[in-house]
Amino acid sequence: MTHTSLVNQHELQEFLxxxxxxxxxxxxxxxxxxxxxxxxAFGFMTQVAQLAEAMNHHPDWSNSYNRVKVDLITHTTGGITRLDVELARKMEVLAGSDSL
Structure with missing residues (x-):
């Protein structure tokens, strides 16, 4: 299985x-x-942007003042893949205690 394989229900539920x-x-x-x-918020986005570029996997997101809205999907597969879950996990680490 590759990172771009669709994530199975068990893996997705475990992540959630x-x-x-x-x-x-x-x-x-x-x-x-x-x-x-x-x-x-902008510092977080900058860190994620560098990580996403290195992974060649980019979030759909927006920023309004201190809020960052994120959507992750692998467009080439039309669904949530292991790559999306991996990026989400890394975003959680980057946000750390800064997120409210």
Whole structure:
């Protein structure tokens, strides 16, 4: 199985159980982060952008002041893959204690 294989239901449910802030919305992994300030939110996005570029896997996201909305899906497969779950896990580490 490759990183771009669709994630199976068991793997997806395990990830969602371990990371309850994430949910499946419109067939995508979705999460909304909130930070103490715009600078912290933008700093998080900068770190994720560098990581995403290195992974060659880019989130669909938006920022409004101290909030970052994220959707993850692998467009080439039309669904949530192991790559999406891997990026989501790494985003959780990067957000760490900065996220409210």
């Amino acid at each position: 159980h371990q990371n309850p802030q994430w949910l499946v919305q419109d067939g995508k992994l979705h999460r909304e982060y909130q930070f103490a300030s715009f600078v912290q």
